[in-house]
Amino acid sequence: MKNDVILEAVDVVKHFGDGGGWLSRSPVVQAVDGVSLQVRRGETFAIVGESGCGKSTLARLLLRLLTPTSGKVMFDGHEISGTKGAALKKLRGDMQFIFQDPFSSLNPRMTIGKLVGEPLEVHAPDLSAQERRDKVAELLRKVGLRPEHAGRYPHEFSGGQRQRIGIARALASGPKLVIGDEPVSALDVSVQAQVINLLGDLSRDLGLTLVIIAHDLGVIRHMSDRVAVMYLGRIVESGPTAEVYAKPRHPYTQALLASIPSMGGKPEDHKANVLGEMPSPSAPPPGCRFHTRCPFAQAKCKTDTPVLSAAESDDHRVACHFWDTLDTSAPLAATTQQSKAAEARFALYRAATEGGTVTHKTQQTTERT
């Protein structure tokens, strides 16, 4: 195993339910079905897919919050699927989780200082109370909050600030790897940008490895180095983010990219080209699981399961029988046609919000008519 791989999943399967018993007829849900992936040290790895594709289950498997039905997960060269006791406690310190909802993931009855200090009590029990307070203050500063916030309660903070608290909490144990399950999707655009910038800064400054689970393709494009696209429990395409976005090889990736409403695109470019909806993971179709919605599906797709294998390059892998015969004209929308004046305005805005000094040409501005 290459030593730059920090986290690896080998053919991980997670099925929920036991097929029902005497009275019930509950079907087995094949949430994750044979996923292999490698996350390299220091990179930001993204897992993207629609609801029900198994991305959150996969995240929990990677973190060992769930035990896989079969297959194994390796962290730092050790298999973690069966870890227990002290080893598990150590593992929890090395891997941390950021939750989607900053409202339900913080205990409303604990102060911020207590919330952020709690992981320290577990993972650094020999710190004195004063040392712990200092550490909490440092963590709060690191995520852009003020140390004096430590005495306040979660309800006093906005969504973006709460997500920062969640991040501070995740960083408290000094993890090597942080997994974020939709870490910014509950936030408004302007606040989302602040948190995205924060995560980017932290991963760079602390040498963190980030695994981001998301459904927003714009966020993923912006944040990640490599990406895996999931559909119904399987990875259909993976590779360097820039390459996957520029030359999507799987019809599902193409459809996803084409479906994003984006500024500057003409409506005609975005006619929905995926038919129907995702089948239930308790009764996935045979063969390629995407064939029921794929505009290019052929007879073979209904029977043979395609394997994730190298396509464009060793690193860019796709699970499609016909990837090399499909048209891959980049589905990305053209950029907006902004006027020179508008460009100047955007540049002014960026400069001003990044600490530039603003001077007004007309001190006494007259009301426009």
Add this chain to the structure above:
Amino acid sequence: MDTSGAVIDRTDQSGLDDVLVLKDLVLRFRGQENDVVDGVSLTVRKGEVLCVVGESGCGKSVTAMALMGLLPKESARISSGNLTIGVDHFDLSKDALPNEMRGNTVAMIFQEPMTSLNPAFRIGDQIGEAVLRHRGGTRAEALARAEEMLTRVGIANPSQRLHEYPHQLSGGMRQRVMIAMALANDPSILIADEPTTALDVTIQAQILDLIRDLRDETGMGTIMITHDLGVVAEIADSVAVMYGGQVVEQGPVAEVFNNPQHPYTIGLMSAMPRLDQPGGRLAIVPGTVPTIANMPEGCRFRSRCAFATPTCASRPALADIADGHAVACHYAPLEDHVAVSA
């Protein structure tokens, strides 16, 4: 605007195509010191999609609820607001939209189709109820209309679906059912509050296509409330950007996106991660939206605006800078008024 009665005279004949005109809506919740919606005016033309875009708490949904008369009288006080729908005029400060129009001339769909459908009734009965309520007729006729509507919104097997319950449908299908129900009485205005926010991106594309097709078919005017600038670019003809209960910029969508003027619009656009401009740091809108009680006087965006001066304590008028493109900023266009040095 000063009005003396519930029915106001229509003085301007400028927009014969206008299906809905809202003028100067001012609304405050009981117990609050400040207006949640502060002088919002909107115009929707026949066959046009107007998107109202803004972040949580900007008053976009409250505006829509006030239009529909869905806010409880005892908790929301409308101090001003004139609504013109077709040839009917209403003074919202005195009376709400009459029941005969709600769900008939003006229909609304919501973000979360699961909570807006009644889980205890079959799809067909729920759509049929809207038809029976406004058009009368027999139950069989209402069911036939329901089936016709399900076909129109692209639901396969409509005759079978009529007899199913909401939990048997997927999220995308539920939203289609909501749309079928809303359009069953051929409304002239559809108000859609974040109709695709709860849906996956491929399903969102299908629903946006559907709304666009139905708009072309029926010529209804649509007000779509959204926080997603991508959705706006996708479907809107015109857009109104809201912040803190005020419209800060509005105009034709191409004009607003290609030539944004208000610092908030520029900030929102810069903060969106773009597919075509990866990496690096995103420009941000500093801080967070103040609570209604803490909204600054004058331009409500000034507490977060990098260009704000004491002048901004007086409220800037929403003034035209180009044909139909209006902005409420003392310093628009920015490049003529400010310089930034590092």
